[in-house]
Amino acid sequence: MEQPLIDKVAIVTGAGQGIGKGVALRLARAGAHVVIAEYNPETAEAASAEVCALGRRSIAYQIDLSQVDQIQPMVDWTVSEFGRIDILVNNAGRVQTKHMLDLTPEDWDRIVNINERGLFFCLQAVARQMIAQIPEEIRNADRAPHSFGKIVNFASIAGRSGRPYSTHYAAAKAAVINITRSAASALARYNINVNAVAPGLVPTPMWAQIDQERGEIFGSKPGEAMHNFIEQYIPLRRAATAEDLAAAVAFLCSPDADYITGQCLNVDGGVEMD
DSSP states (O other): OOOTTTTOEEEEETTTSHHHHHHHHHHHHTTOEEEEEESOHHHHHHHHHHHHHTTOOEEEEEOOTTSGGGHHHHHHHHHHHHSOOOEEEEOOOOOOOOOGGGOOHHHHHHHHIIIIIIHHHHHHHHHHHHHHHSOHHHHTTTOOSSOOEEEEEEOOTHHHHOOTTSHHHHHHHHHHHHHHHHHHHHHGGGTEEEEEEEEOOOOSHHHHHHHHHHHHHHOOOTTHHHHHHHHHHOTTOSOOOHHHHHHHHHHHHSGGGTTOOSOEEEESTTSOOO
8 A cells, every 4th residue: 555654643633443543544554653642541552552553653642632731741742752743633522412402511611622622722732843843944934845744623514504402512613614724824834734524424432422312312212313314414325434534534644635725525425515
């Protein structure tokens, strides 16, 4: 397999399972060394071992991204271990199914602190490191000759159109799309590409939680919410796989995407077409 990311250093947040793990493995197959930044130390170690089995370096780093004071130490530690950071994939997130009228401030903060606040401050810290890595004469020239970093944020199609039973999640993901655009504009002078992907339905532990919570609210059977979503909303008539998302992320992290920035790519089987 071609390795367009050979010896690049990537941080993937929430990479212990699901989409994040799929992304970490895909980047490793493309040649990158990967830091598994994950809240759960057991899944982090397991995912890191799988990356190492592909012949790449990988270390698990336990972090709670809702605690922003943990972010800079992770960046410093990565640089001390690997020498640099070339790629950041902001994948870590939480979801909750609950009607808008029933949401509490605690519900709101629990979702936003990871999906929006933690994502932004992780992006900020890594962007500062990427800028510091650029030779000074290029950094001061106001125009970099090639890409000096790739950042990919995970939004969601929920951020495109809103959700009455996950308003706080949809709001945070809409914010991710705008954070992506703002960061792409701010970092363009350094030729650091910032893009986002917006998944639809992906059978992961997060979607299992959605299925369970919707069952409790609507009395639906296990798997019914997923089946109904596929039948009613997805033109391609199947759920996505973690690999579908990982392929999109790997492309955005590759030299083939050097002229793409500030975009949010829907990877949803056609649910959103914009």
